[in-house]
């Protein structure tokens with residue numbers, strides 16, 4: 001069935017100064033779509049990307065992830081598609097079936113660029129189709145096509161089949177089997193992971209979304225764009241973690257393996273230890289030399305931090321390597337790479353997958369390594385037998401098996417590969433994150449470990465409450481303008497604000513962008529409070545307060561002092577403008593123009 | 596918090612950035628504001644309420660910097676754009692305020708990390724730590740110094756170009772010129788050729804301290820390495836040269852570990868310099884007159900090389916990108932074991948001892964200082 005919708009002719013792609021975002025509302029019940037401008041004041045207040053999606057989700061904050069009315073939102077940022085380095089990113093947002101919170105995921109790939117070329121800032125999908133659908137957007141046409149793709153078709157084949165239609169976002173068999181942490185995969189390798197966005201998409205009976213456009217992004221001031229791009233590039237060059245000898249430009253995020261091991265904060269044996277003796281088996285050096293790695297990356301990104309091995313197979317990122325490796329006490333690199341591939345091909349979040357298996361291993365007193373580990377991942381993706389419970393994540397698995405303390409999660413989302421006993425800002429950030437245990441919402445590893453832009457004492461909560469709050473706001477802004485967080489290992493909002501001016505014509509200062517991030521993050525927190533979340537959910541598993549990590553030469557890894565943690569959390573609430581129970585106050589909401 | 600405030604107050608004084616402790620106010624904030632004085636001025640409270648920052652410094656810089664600011668403000672009202680490469684990279688430009696009201700200060704600091712108040716005081720912020728506010732303060736002082744003396748030099752030799760605002764005509768100020776002095780008193784590093792890992796660490800720490808103490812460089816500008824056995828020991832990124840204890844990375848020369856992602860951004864250059872010269876001791880800093888004189892003779896493009904007497908000057912960016920120093924510096928170092936990077940700083944190396952590298956860096960600075968005086972006929 002072919003539908004022609006909207007009048008794209010009215011959208012002045014080159015006139016970004018008006019700053020009214022274009023949103024395509026797609027209703028899968030009626031198989032219709034309509035294009036609307038989001039009012040200018042709202043567009044400006046939420047920028048795009050994660051921000052505008054949060055606003056749209058706040059319209060009906062009590063919806064459950066699997067309800068047809070629940071929106072699944074694809075949104076790009078104002079910088080997406082520009083020539084500014086590392087600005088080829090977008091967000092996919094909804095409510096999470098895994099955590100019950102609002103969730104969003106920043107993702108690269110070509111989809112954001114094709115959305116820009118199709119003149120779409122936002123694609124807002126609601127409803128549930130009776131039959132499996134592929135929705136294709138080509139310039140100003142939307143096609144709803146019933147598909148006979150079977151549930152168990154590998155995602156690789158789906159992408160192959162649809163690639164002539166431009167960029168593709170698709171869900172795989174894990175989602176259709178009910179995996180709570182299923183991902184939406186974009187263009188084969190880029191995962192919108194963590195919160196179970198894949199299941200939201202599958203629950204709408206939407207197999208894939210394809211987008212192809214042919215418009216060009218109008219930039220208000222190309223000369224200023226070039227100046228900002230040059231300033232950013234210079235800062236990338238000066239950043240050891242980006243362009244340094246062993247930076248992510250060379251080794252991808254795998255370059256963190258050695259550092260996390262030497263800092264004794266590599267989660268091992270389901271977080272019972274923080275050091276894995278055999279970590280060198282999966283070090284960046286090992287991966288690059290044995291897998292003959294080559295690079296790929298997001299649009300306009302000089303860093304190109306993604307790696308693929310022989311035959312074009314994607315190589316895992318640091319969190320995946322560490323969790324399929326150390327967390328499961330597995331030193332078999334080939335199985336780590338294969339487990340990652342199975343997850344991507346089935347559309348499953350690798351961090352939760354690995355952590356759920358490690359949780360099961362602890363409960364059963366076993367170890368799953370090598371091929372056994374890979375088989376376990378396959379079982380998980382099938383949703384059959386043991387997979388039925390594994391696909392629900394570690395919190396539900398551990399409760400079901402009568403060992404709730406074995407789940408290393410916050411708000412039901414598994415903790416990534418930075419042990420909180422080795423970085424106290426990270427400990428706080430895992431708890432205050434609005435989507436469950438996420439390292440990226442505040443990413444204090446940047447200063448606690450990588451010393452960018454300055455170093456902080458990783459074993460101290462001093463000053464961390466305000467640092468975390470500011471970082472959360474900054475990162476919310478980054479996710480909303482379409483930039484990549486890794487860029488901020490070198491550059492700062494100062495340079496991207498100039499980029500914003502160049503691309504959109506908007507005079508917006510760096511601090512105003514961070515303030516907008518504050519509005520977005522606070523709204524996310526408020527939505528979560530409406531959904532029943534509060535102080536009790538902002539806590540780490542008891543293990544981190546009771547058990548030490550693995551100490552090393554001259555380095556003791558103690559349990560976190562719970563009362564110091566709680567004091568820092570109380571300070572955080574105060575700084576964020578929340579009550580003692582962690583709920584944003586009406587006064588704060590008003591200050592941020594949210595009430 | 597108070598300990599940190601005391602530390603950076605001490606550093607402002609020790610590095611001659613302020614004349615007395617009473618000239619500087621330092622503030623840090625978590626959920627309450629900590630202050631170096633008994634009171635928190637209304638302006639500071641206001642700034643913390645509208646800016647997402649954790650720290651603020653408001654300080655009247657020492658006499659020399661204050662005079663420099665007075666002169667530069669006159670010719671660059673509204674904004675001063677530095678010309679050295681470090682400042683161009685990290686601070687871009689420095690707003691100069693016309694009024695000291697809350698809104699004017701906040702507006703400037705919403706855009707940049709530091710600004711100049713109407714009375715010549717410098718106000719800086721740190722998004723994460725007080726150290727950032729201190730580094731920005733120190734960077735602004737450095738940038739202004741280099742800008743002023745470069746402009747004066749260009750004015751004296753007739754190459755000032757008012758029209759593009761890059762370099763204004765500035766009549767040398769007798770007050771400022773009378774305050775110019777060569778680096779010193781010189782505290783040389785202890786002469787140790789290390790024979791164990793511990794001695795390597797000790798030597799690096801000692802040399803870092805001596806280099807800062809001698810007034811040759813400011814503490815946050817520079818890096819240092821020593822190669823011993825199969826490893827290079829190198830200062831970490833964002834580490835102060837005079838506080839390197841515990842902040843030295845041990846990097847395998849065969850590249851088998853990636854622990855060096857926390858190492859100095861110049862690690863690639865250090866490795867290549869060692870490889871090409873076999874020098875073990877490598878020292879990098881930003882002695883001011885070396886930086887100023889490297890820009891004498893006009894702009895340079897990436898890859899170009901020229902000489903100041905026998906000192907090679909090369910042009911490349913900080914770090915390892917396509918236009919990185921790593922591509923141009925090591926070959927110049929092979930030539931003379933020392934080189935100045937255009938608008939940036941000096942690298943000096945020696946076979947075994949930091950003392951020799953230090954002497955090379957010092958001699959270049961003294962030579963540049965003398966050349967400068969001669970050119971502006973002081």
Ligand code: SF4
Nearest residue numbers: 297298301303305484
């Ligand atoms: S750094 Fe990596 S994730 Fe970020 S934009 Fe570049 S390629 Fe994409």
